[in-house]
Amino acid sequence: MRALILAGGKGTRLRPLTVYTPKPIVPLGNRPFLLTQIETLKRAGITNIVMSLSYQPDKIEQVLDDGLEYGVRLQYLNEPNPMGTAGAYRFASDFLRDATVIFNGDILTDIDLAAVIDFHRRKKSLATIVLTRVENPAAYGLVETAADGKVVRFLEKPTPEDLAELNLNTINAGIYILEPSVVEMIPPGENYSFEYGLFPDLLRQEKSFYAFIADDSYWLDIGTPDRYLQAHKDLLEGKIRNLHFDAPRGDFEAAHTAEIDRVSFIADGCIIKPSARVINSFLGANVYVEEKAVIENSVVWAHTRINHGAVVTNSIVGRGCHIGRFVTVGDNSILGDKTTLTDYTQV
Ligand code: GDD
Ligand code: MG
DSSP, X not given: OEEEEEEOOOOGGGTTTTTTSOGGXXXXXXXXXXXXXXXXXXXXXXXXXXEEEOSSHHHHHHHHTTSGGGTSEEEEEEOSSXXXXXXXXXXXXXXXXXXXXXXXXXXXXXXXXXHHHHHHHHTTOSEEEEEEEOXXXXXXXXXXXXXXXXXXXXXXXXXXXXXXXXXXXXXXXXXXXXXXXXXXXXXXXXXXXXXXXXXXXXXXXXXXXXXXXXXXXOEEEOOSHHHHHHHHHHHHTTOOOSSOOXXXXXXXXXXXXXXXXXXXXXOTTOEEOTTOEEESOEEOTTOEEOTTOEEESOEEOTTOEEOTTOEEESOEEOTTOEEOTTOEEOXXXXXXXXXXXXXXXXX
């Protein structure tokens, strides 16, 4: 079995972080995000992976290369124009002769994929979709199932009226297994989506379309700043059990009087000066934290400098930023790469 990772979206909701770093390779725990998906696929014995790209494909290819370093074989397919999720699958179909596992490229999960593959085979399903439960399904695809696991309704981005009427919390987790004949149901050469096109088509034509509810797995779509921060929070709290991340402490220098809490992640080459404080946060490689600066509940990407007395809380600071002396970067700020903030600025 092969896998297809849909990683061609522009990542607009994660701007400005995605201006220079496409969403599939934003750092998570100091590693390119897609390595989490590669690990999940590999654990289920899937090592041939096709990456469907469109936005900044060269950067993704440069970072992940041929995949050998991670024990998989990656092939890259660039769409000249975004073809939509199903269109991208059809576009990749020459590479995918058998049943294929498809992942949305922005979901963080430690799911046991082998169990989903087993379910797909037992049900003799044409299409299997993984579901997860969320408190507010409005931003997702709402899925209703029958007692035997058959999908009976699929509503992408349900309206408040839909939500009130259906009162469900099961949503499309962005993981599918499709048999190759599904490709024929997708019109060639046009933008077509699974969510608005193919899934409703499968239901209308009463095809064998089953849902696997992944109640025991960690699941999060990292595609908004809030959720990207949430992913780091969950990582620090140890909620993501079946994925491996780098050790929380790299090779860095810290003054004796610097305060670094037990959970914070500090990558190689960081320098933390006297009386600085790092609490519940992630520092990428070579971050420089000057005297008395405070970083709390935040993610700071590599090569950023936080100067004397600056305070960063509940925020994401991009790569190569320069945060001046006594600057305050307040709740939920997102600073793009190379941002420079003059001394005493308040954001
Ligand atoms: N190759 C390619 N081409 N990839 C695409 C395209 C395209 O034209 N459009 C989107 N993608 C990729 C994105 O890069 C992303 O990884 C994935 O498809 C899903 O797109 P999002 O833009 O993140 O969609 P969403 O989060 O609003 O909704 C989707 O995911 C939810 C779960 O996170 C839907 O599948 C929902 O039904 C689902 O609940
Ligand atoms: Mg998404």
